[in-house]
Amino acid sequence: MIYRLSDFQFPDAAARLFPDTPERPFVLEIGFGDGRFWPHYAATFPAAPNYLGVELSGVSLLKAHRRLKDAGLGNAILTKMPADVLVREVIPASSLDQIIVNFPDPWPKAGHTDHRLLRQDFFRLAASRLKPAGSLLLTTDHDEYFEFALEQAQASGAVLTTQGEPPAAALETKYAQKWRDLGLGVNHARFTPNPAAQFSAPHGLTTSYPKDEQAVPHSILTLPDSFAPQDFDKYTARSQQFGSAGWTVVLLDLYTSLRRDGWVALAHTVEGELTQEVLIGITRRDDGTYLVRLAKFGGPIITAGVKAAVGAVTDWLESQGAVVVHRAY
Numbered sequence: 001m002i003y004r005l006s007d008f009q010f011p012d013a014a015a016r017l018f019p020d021t022p023e024r025p026f027v028l029e030i031g032f033g034d035g036r037f038w039p040h041y042a043a044t045f046p047a048a049p050n051y052l053g054v055e056l057s058g059v060s061l062l063k064a065h066r067r068l069k070d071a072g073l074g075n076a077i078l079t080k081m082p083a084d085v086l087v088r089e090v091i092p093a094s095s096l097d098q099i100i101v102n103f104p105d106p107w108p109k110a111g112h113t114d115h116r117l118l119r120q121d122f123f124r125l126a127a128s129r130l131k132p133a134g135s136l137l138l139t140t141d142h143d144e145y146f147e148f149a150l151e152q153a154q155a156s157g158a159v160l161t162t163q164g165e166p167p168a169a170a171l172e173t174k175y176a177q178k179w180r181d182l183g184l185g186v187n188h189a190r191f192t193p194n195p196a197a198q199f200s201a202p203h204g205l206t207t208s209y210p211k212d213e214q215a216v217p218h219s220i221l222t223l224p225d226s227f228a229p230q231d232f233d234k235y236t237a238r239s240q241q242f243g244s245a246g247w248t249v250v251l252l253d254l255y256t257s258l259r260r261d262g263w264v265a266l267a268h269t270v271e272g273e274l275t276q277e278v279l280i281g282i283t284r285r286d287d288g289t290y291l292v293r294l295a296k297f298g299g300p301i302i303t304a305g306v307k308a309a310v311g312a313v314t315d316w317l318e319s320q321g322a323v324v325v326h327r328a329y
């Protein structure tokens with residue numbers, strides 16, 4: 001099954017994601033590529049564990065989906081998003097038996113280590129989502145990244161490290177085969193939550209698109225007779241906070257609705273690695289005021305950045321002479 005971000009709850013529960021097999025182990029694979037690992041690994045268990053795979057590449061997602069379907073692996077969910085967003089927002093605390101990372105992108109250039117997945121913060125987050133007896137399994141050909149991950153793990157204080165042989169299935173992936181053909185070896189480590197240092201990594205403030213219309217981020221305002229939508233120009237807003245807690249909103253365009261009296265704004269939001277494209281309607285109400293509201297179209301999830309996008313449309317309209325009578329974002 002393929003899940004979009006909006007198909008999840010925040011946080012979700014293994015029993016909801018895998019209602020037919022809630023008693024089975026729960027395994028997350030990060031960066032599954034073309035999906036070769038899971039059929040091999042699942043076959044080493046008496047019954048296939050519940051599998052959640054996360055990947056950035058849409059092409060890989062489709063290849064892996066076909067592979068899991070051909071292998072008859074039904075209790076498997078694949079999703080396309082940055083791994084840290086899934087782990088922070090969706091995975092409940094102390095719920096995973098294993099996190100698998102095979103041949104992560106090494107980001108070898110100087111100054112690019114910030115892009116690496118296995119940094120201190122991620123080890124703390126992963127430790128908080130693993131069961132006490134759970135583990136993160138790393139297999140990589142890249143010696144320098146391997147040393148980097150070991151150092152970051154130790155510096156995090158959140159995990160204990162054991163080096164050893166990778167599971168046989170990790171040597172069946174596309175990248176494993178690539179390095180084997182070149183005659184290169186692999187490194188493997190198992191990271192387990194440090195029982196002496198329990199870290200809690202809270203979920204963000206993400207929620208699903210509300211069923212209750214009143215809870216959808218919105219504002220109500222009046223527009224002056226002089227309002228000229230054709231004056232719209234690209235508009236950018238940024239939060240004061242930096243890093244994953246901060247957001248950037250770019251209002252890209254404004255379209256006239258042919259069906260309703262009003263317009264639709266197209267916004268791009270960036271929050272750390274999470275990006276969303278959202279639509280915000282500006283619709284005339286019976287009393288002559290206008291409702292500025294996040295549209296459900298496209299499956300947005302409610303984050304600080306998405307609320308800020310509704311705020312940015314409201315602010316731009318205010319700069320054009322609108323008078324805001326109600327804000328709820």
Ligand SMILES: C[S@@+](CC[C@H](N)C(=O)[O-])C[C@H]1O[C@@H](n2cnc3c(N)ncnc32)[C@H](O)[C@@H]1O
Pocket residue numbers: 030031032033034054055056057060081082083084101102103104105117173174175176
């Ligand atoms: C070098 S490939 C390895 C693929 C596969 N594990 C294998 O061994 O063949 C790394 C994969 O990780 C994915 N990836 C990189 N960063 C990611 C992230 N933050 N979240 C999810 N997937 C990511 C990439 O799209 C790519 O498919």
